[in-house]
Amino acid sequence: MYEPTSKMDGSYDEIVSENPFFIELKNEFTNLFQHCISQSWIICVPRVGSLSTRLFTIEDFCAHILVPSDELPETHYNTLTEKQVTVINKVITIDLTKDLPLQSHILFEETFYTEDFMKYKVWCIESPLEPTTNTIINTITKEYLGSINDCIDLLWTQAAGRQVLEQIENSVQTFLKRHAPLPTAVAPLREAVSELYTQCLQHALQNRRLREKSKSCKQILENIKVSVESYMQQLLFDALFKPICTCCAYEDSHLNKKIRNLSDIQLRDLDIKKELFHAVPKAKEILSKIDSYNTILEKVLCLKQTLNMINEIDSTNNIVLLTADDLLPVFVFLVIKSGIPNWYSQLTYLKEFHFSGSTKGNGDESSFLITTLEAVIEHIRSGALSGPPDPESYYYESNLTEENLNNKQKRNSLTESISTSDINSKDETLDYIFELIKANHTEHIQNLLMRNQKHLETIKENENNVLNAVLDADLSSEDDSDSDSEIYQKLCHPLCNCRKCCSKISKNLLRTSPTVNSRDNHGFTALHVASIHGKASVIDILINLGAEIEAKDLNESTPLHYAASRGHQNALLLLLHSGANINQPNMDKNTPLHLCVNNGHLNCVKALIYFAEHSRKHININSGNDSGNTPLHMAAKWGYESIARLLIENGADPSLQNRSNKTAFDYAHNLNILQVLKSVTPNLFEYIHITNSDIQTLNCKTNKHDDCKARKRSLQNNDHNASKTVENLKTVERILKAISYGDVKLACFYMNIKYESYIDKDNNSIIMSECHPLCECQSCKLRSVTHTSFDVNFPDTNGFTALHYAAKFGFDELCHILLYNKANVNCFDKRGQTPLHMAAINNKSTVICCLLENGANINAMDLSGNTPLHYACEMGNIGACKILIKYKPDITMLNCAEKTALCIAKEKVHLTIIDLIEKFNQSL
């Protein structure tokens, strides 16, 4: 009966008071019109363009005036021409002849108020309510856009050709070229894209057909705007969304952590109406597809469909009205369960890159949907959802606070005093113990469990020799706390056999007091519960009482799993120290490491890794779970940057594939994570991501291959040295930072070099060399004394030394100082580049001079086979080229793509440089 439309409501609009049909009625048939108003009859106005004639008779108007019927005023009407009309779901059906009912959609309803506040309703309808001989002239007004294909269709058919689409394609292409790489801040990104949108829309409206059509109908103009925007977004999405994700990386990882920790949440936890339960799985399915859409139009429609799905008719065919009170909780649930790793980025995209809808004001439906999503995300982020829900709370619904507990105890003692015979009192159930654990009543738990254990032991003894026990009753009676002895005391006589005594004894035997290893129907032991709630002191007691550390619940999860997934570092360490298996998989083959990575608990990840390191246990950092995901997959997917880094540093392999053949790289949705994955293992990254173009550039001569290989080998050695001292690494990082800030003095300070002693005070310039090898003047002496103990050739993780940076930023004086302090002028970084490469790339002529004077290899090749001259040509650095050429480089050198420096200069059309090299060539 009801079809949920996937279209936006109220997309059609026209100014009814300018509709010729309405004007005519109002002006020429005033009496009829006024009568309608006074009787609150409904006036139907066929939309503009649907009537072919401008000549109307009184019958025409009467056929469009609806009088509500007395019995069913909502759905049944009569026209003034005595025709019966029914209205269901905004469709008017009118039986003109017996076989052919005439139907018309109500496009919208408008309520008019006259000056004296009389009210009447006007329905703007799709087609006239009487048979017309003339066919409708234009049908395009009822064009709804439901997908990117609709948009392309519209631009294609309405413009009668592909020109507009092609123009948009070209604009996007040039945009991407001009803005490569795209800025990673939302504001400039948004501005750039909005400029592009304007440009694209101008292209579209320059098309004559589109322009004319959009002028004739406002609706078409709106649709053209949406189409242009959508097509642009479709083309732009891949390039655009990564930077957005990068901007939102922090927010997303924060949100993911919240969501992951709420992943056990159930519908009833959110007070969702039972009537809505049935639709949730389908709605979830729809919503989780949101990241497969590229355009905002489709993403918003996805939200809309989700909303429609929630209030679809339930199994009993009752329509459930969805109110705002229900909507938010359901959406919260759906977002938590959707498994989308970048909700915040999605939201930012929807909010900030939506340009076409602005004419509709800020209150239209799509903005409502986006706002709802924003509210949901904000709600989850705010942490208002009370922490991780307790899985066992579904079974025992009680919130035991300290106060509650005391009250209960009081009540218990009261009932006990009334009927002492009630042995299986409340404090004997496992639930009660679990509640005590939650409330952290350590002593109470200890006493209870110890007593129960004793009880079991005595029962065993009793079994062995009842008589003994009976005889011993007097002895053991000294122990007041022992409930068993109490019972024997209460018997008429130790050997009494009367009914009362028997029942007392059997009750005692029937007692099911929980012990430290009792389980509930979920398979939880007390230790599980204590780990879930992170009660370290309770865990301590339980372990001392002999609790089984590797106890598995129904999901085969051990207490360690729960401590890890809930992020309780203390509990986790306690369990580990008590011998819990660090690599234990649960039913889904998740290790504790998986769980704490998934939930974003950095502290637990650290604890696991460091514990393994110190206790010399092997932690399987690359283990895959049931779906083949390693912890690194999870960290990458949810955007936990620091965890990803930690895992990589401890040997996680980003190239491992899961069951769907995806690596961690595939899951990294923002550039920060990608960088973490790349930066620590650059060689590996290159190995994985060889594209066709890469293969072309790698297609180099064999001897060069060997050269490269040799370099790589030596690089690896370099790496090995680098990992020797973390302390040095940190210092190097500081030095490089100081240089990049231009603070040469600070850099020198870090390197233990006395900067002042290298500066000639008289002319404030650097002293290039010693006065004389044997000179004994003060400054020379000072320098020779203060030769630094720091190894200035120490590289950072990327192989950069201080000299690289000094060259890169053009500090020639620092270069001199470094070289004086025995810096290796031909050291290379991980890409095989020497300081000279750096200087050539960045056009630092004086530095080039300095380096070459100090023996830099002018023909040094990096891993891609480029010499400094190649780079200078590539970048168009004329100054650098001039200097380099002065030092007579080998201009016949080929890089891995088999190009000489001259070739590159020609490719880039740097005329001066081509000239320079050619001249040099001739002079040879």
Place this chain on the structure above:
Amino acid sequence: MSNNNTSSGYNLKVVLLGEGCVGKTSLLLRYIEDKFNDKHFSTLQATFLNKKININNKRINLAIWDTAGQEKFHALGPIYYRNSNGAILVYDITDEDSFVKVKNWVKELKKMLGSDIVLVIAGNKIDLEHERTVPLEEAESYAIMVGAKHCYTSAKLNQGVENLFLELTQQMIEKHDQTSQVGGSRTSRVLVVDDEIPVQSSCCSGSKSNH
């Protein structure tokens, strides 16, 4: 085209605020569908509804946003009421707490939006007049004090609902006309100006696109 002027009508956003169970949704449904506790609503959701009205030839498109009344969602208020032209603050005349809640909302709205927003306070459920706990004078004098209109409504008996929205709309139009006279249009997100098109649409560009 971009301005919400008379030719294309006013686009006004209204939020419904108030504690749960005061009848926000009922008011909205009564206004849009003219029904109360009915099983046959033609819309299946009552969270966002559009209403087109026309007062003295001024076209107004009301976008009415219902909000969740639960206390735990209170903090989300600003996300919903930003950019609103009007707010209807609903309380239950038989529930004093709900009136306190309205006062809190008023305070918050005044703080966040100043006088940009038109406020109407609605005392709902006047069909339960005999159970009234919020004194009539107190409510009305409070409304006057904060410069809000006060209405009595009953979604059940359909009293005052139409009037409530009509009053609000008229005030919003007034405010809107004032602000647009003083400071131009509030939203300046629109990029495309129609005027540009004829300039660029000389014969050559037309023929270019027809190549």
